[in-house]
Amino acid sequence: MSVFYPDLLTAMMLYDAGDPKRIQHMLKVFTYASLIGEKEGLAPRDLDILKTAAALHDIGIHNAEKLHGSSAGKWQELEGPPVAREILEPFGLGEEFVSRVCFLIGHHHTCDAVDGTDYQILLEADMLVNLYEDGLSPEAARRAGEKLFRTETGREFLDALYPEPTE
Numbered sequence: 761m762s763v764f765y766p767d768l769l770t771a772m773m774l775y776d777a778g779d780p781k782r783i784q785h786m787l788k789v790f791t792y793a794s795l796i797g798e799k800e801g802l803a804p805r806d807l808d809i810l811k812t813a814a815a816l817h818d819i820g821i822h823n824a825e826k827l828h829g830s831s832a833g834k835w836q837e838l839e840g841p842p843v844a845r846e847i848l849e850p851f852g853l854g855e856e857f858v859s860r861v862c863f864l865i866g867h868h869h870t871c872d873a874v875d876g877t878d879y880q881i882l883l884e885a886d887m888l889v890n891l892y893e894d895g896l897s898p899e900a901a902r903r904a905g906e907k908l909f910r911t912e913t914g915r916e917f918l919d920a921l922y923p924e925p926t927e
Protein backbone atom coordinates (compact mmCIF):
# COMPACT_ATOMS: atom_id res chain seq x y z
CA MET A 761 0.00 0.00 0.00
CA SER A 762 2.94 2.36 0.47
CA VAL A 763 3.00 3.51 -3.16
CA PHE A 764 -0.73 3.93 -3.07
CA TYR A 765 -0.94 7.00 -0.82
CA PRO A 766 1.08 9.45 -2.94
CA ASP A 767 -1.09 8.51 -5.92
CA LEU A 768 -4.32 8.70 -3.93
CA LEU A 769 -3.46 12.03 -2.30
CA THR A 770 -2.41 13.46 -5.67
CA ALA A 771 -5.71 12.29 -7.20
CA MET A 772 -7.52 14.06 -4.36
CA MET A 773 -5.51 17.25 -4.85
CA LEU A 774 -6.43 17.21 -8.54
CA TYR A 775 -10.09 16.56 -7.68
CA ASP A 776 -10.00 19.67 -5.44
CA ALA A 777 -7.75 21.66 -7.81
CA GLY A 778 -8.02 25.41 -7.27
CA ASP A 779 -9.29 24.95 -3.73
CA PRO A 780 -6.22 25.11 -1.48
CA LYS A 781 -8.34 25.33 1.67
CA ARG A 782 -9.97 21.95 1.01
CA ILE A 783 -6.70 20.40 -0.13
CA GLN A 784 -5.00 21.49 3.09
CA HIS A 785 -7.95 20.29 5.17
CA MET A 786 -7.73 16.87 3.52
CA LEU A 787 -3.96 16.58 4.06
CA LYS A 788 -4.26 17.56 7.72
CA VAL A 789 -7.06 15.07 8.43
CA PHE A 790 -5.06 12.37 6.61
CA THR A 791 -1.99 13.11 8.74
CA TYR A 792 -3.83 13.12 12.07
CA ALA A 793 -5.73 9.96 11.17
CA SER A 794 -2.49 8.20 10.15
CA LEU A 795 -0.71 9.24 13.34
CA ILE A 796 -3.57 8.32 15.66
CA GLY A 797 -4.14 5.02 13.83
CA GLU A 798 -0.48 4.06 14.08
CA LYS A 799 -0.10 5.09 17.71
CA GLU A 800 -3.31 3.22 18.64
CA GLY A 801 -1.86 0.08 17.05
CA LEU A 802 -4.50 -0.54 14.38
CA ALA A 803 -4.04 -3.70 12.34
CA PRO A 804 -2.40 -2.90 8.97
CA ARG A 805 -5.57 -3.40 6.95
CA ASP A 806 -7.66 -1.27 9.33
CA LEU A 807 -5.02 1.43 9.22
CA ASP A 808 -5.18 1.40 5.41
CA ILE A 809 -8.97 1.64 5.47
CA LEU A 810 -8.74 4.56 7.91
CA LYS A 811 -6.07 6.41 5.89
CA THR A 812 -7.98 5.91 2.64
CA ALA A 813 -11.22 7.12 4.22
CA ALA A 814 -9.42 10.13 5.71
CA ALA A 815 -8.05 11.15 2.31
CA LEU A 816 -11.51 10.85 0.76
CA HIS A 817 -13.76 11.84 3.68
CA ASP A 818 -14.99 15.18 2.30
CA ILE A 819 -15.27 14.08 -1.30
CA GLY A 820 -19.05 14.49 -1.30
CA ILE A 821 -18.91 18.27 -0.84
CA HIS A 822 -18.79 19.17 -4.55
CA ASN A 823 -21.84 17.10 -5.47
CA ALA A 824 -23.68 18.10 -2.30
CA GLU A 825 -23.34 21.74 -3.34
CA LYS A 826 -24.07 21.02 -7.01
CA LEU A 827 -27.05 18.69 -6.55
CA HIS A 828 -28.56 19.93 -3.27
CA GLY A 829 -27.27 23.52 -3.08
CA SER A 830 -25.82 22.78 0.36
CA SER A 831 -22.69 21.35 1.89
CA ALA A 832 -24.64 20.15 4.97
CA GLY A 833 -23.27 16.97 6.51
CA LYS A 834 -26.19 14.76 5.47
CA TRP A 835 -25.75 15.64 1.76
CA GLN A 836 -22.00 15.12 1.95
CA GLU A 837 -22.57 11.72 3.52
CA LEU A 838 -25.02 10.80 0.76
CA GLU A 839 -22.96 12.07 -2.18
CA GLY A 840 -19.50 11.02 -0.97
CA PRO A 841 -19.51 7.25 -1.43
CA PRO A 842 -20.34 7.10 -5.18
CA VAL A 843 -17.54 9.57 -6.01
CA ALA A 844 -15.16 7.72 -3.69
CA ARG A 845 -15.86 4.49 -5.60
CA GLU A 846 -14.94 6.19 -8.89
CA ILE A 847 -11.69 7.58 -7.49
CA LEU A 848 -10.72 4.24 -5.91
CA GLU A 849 -11.65 2.17 -8.97
CA PRO A 850 -8.19 2.24 -10.63
CA PHE A 851 -6.48 1.07 -7.43
CA GLY A 852 -8.15 -2.37 -7.38
CA LEU A 853 -8.63 -2.53 -3.60
CA GLY A 854 -11.40 -5.11 -3.42
CA GLU A 855 -15.07 -4.71 -2.57
CA GLU A 856 -14.85 -5.32 1.19
CA PHE A 857 -12.14 -2.70 1.61
CA VAL A 858 -13.93 -0.14 -0.56
CA SER A 859 -17.28 -0.68 1.09
CA ARG A 860 -15.86 -0.03 4.59
CA VAL A 861 -14.14 3.12 3.28
CA CYS A 862 -17.47 4.23 1.78
CA PHE A 863 -19.30 3.44 5.03
CA LEU A 864 -16.86 5.66 6.94
CA ILE A 865 -17.20 8.47 4.39
CA GLY A 866 -20.98 8.12 4.60
CA HIS A 867 -20.95 8.48 8.39
CA HIS A 868 -18.17 10.95 9.12
CA HIS A 869 -20.62 13.57 10.39
CA THR A 870 -22.53 11.04 12.49
CA CYS A 871 -21.11 10.85 16.00
CA ASP A 872 -23.61 8.43 17.54
CA ALA A 873 -23.12 5.36 15.33
CA VAL A 874 -19.46 4.55 15.97
CA ASP A 875 -18.93 0.82 15.37
CA GLY A 876 -15.14 0.57 15.25
CA THR A 877 -11.83 2.23 16.09
CA ASP A 878 -11.31 3.27 12.45
CA TYR A 879 -14.59 5.22 12.61
CA GLN A 880 -13.77 6.82 15.98
CA ILE A 881 -10.32 7.91 14.81
CA LEU A 882 -11.70 9.47 11.61
CA LEU A 883 -14.10 11.57 13.72
CA GLU A 884 -11.27 12.65 16.02
CA ALA A 885 -8.90 13.54 13.15
CA ASP A 886 -11.56 15.59 11.35
CA MET A 887 -12.51 17.32 14.59
CA LEU A 888 -8.92 18.21 15.50
CA VAL A 889 -8.71 20.06 12.19
CA ASN A 890 -12.20 21.57 12.29
CA LEU A 891 -11.84 22.94 15.84
CA TYR A 892 -8.92 24.98 14.56
CA GLU A 893 -10.29 25.87 11.12
CA ASP A 894 -13.63 26.97 12.61
CA GLY A 895 -11.73 29.32 14.93
CA LEU A 896 -13.07 28.01 18.25
CA SER A 897 -11.60 29.48 21.41
CA PRO A 898 -9.14 27.11 23.13
CA GLU A 899 -11.64 26.64 25.95
CA ALA A 900 -14.55 25.77 23.61
CA ALA A 901 -12.30 23.53 21.49
CA ARG A 902 -11.13 21.62 24.55
CA ARG A 903 -14.67 21.13 25.82
CA ALA A 904 -15.97 19.96 22.44
CA GLY A 905 -13.04 17.58 22.03
CA GLU A 906 -13.37 16.13 25.52
CA LYS A 907 -16.96 15.16 24.74
CA LEU A 908 -16.15 13.31 21.53
CA PHE A 909 -12.62 11.96 21.91
CA ARG A 910 -12.17 8.36 23.07
CA THR A 911 -8.69 7.27 21.98
CA GLU A 912 -5.70 7.94 24.15
CA THR A 913 -3.77 9.43 21.25
CA GLY A 914 -6.67 11.64 20.19
CA ARG A 915 -6.90 12.98 23.73
CA GLU A 916 -3.12 13.46 23.81
CA PHE A 917 -3.25 15.49 20.59
CA LEU A 918 -6.24 17.51 21.79
CA ASP A 919 -4.29 18.32 24.91
CA ALA A 920 -1.24 19.32 22.89
CA LEU A 921 -3.29 21.77 20.80
CA TYR A 922 -5.47 23.02 23.64
CA PRO A 923 -3.77 22.39 27.02
CA GLU A 924 -5.61 22.89 30.31
CA PRO A 925 -4.86 26.40 31.56
CA THR A 926 -2.23 26.20 34.29
CA GLU A 927 -3.79 28.77 36.62
Ligand SMILES: [Fe+2]
Nearest residue numbers: 789817818886
Ligand atom coordinates in the same frame (compact mmCIF):
# COMPACT_ATOMS: atom_id res chain seq x y z
FE1 LIG B 1 -13.48 17.18 7.02
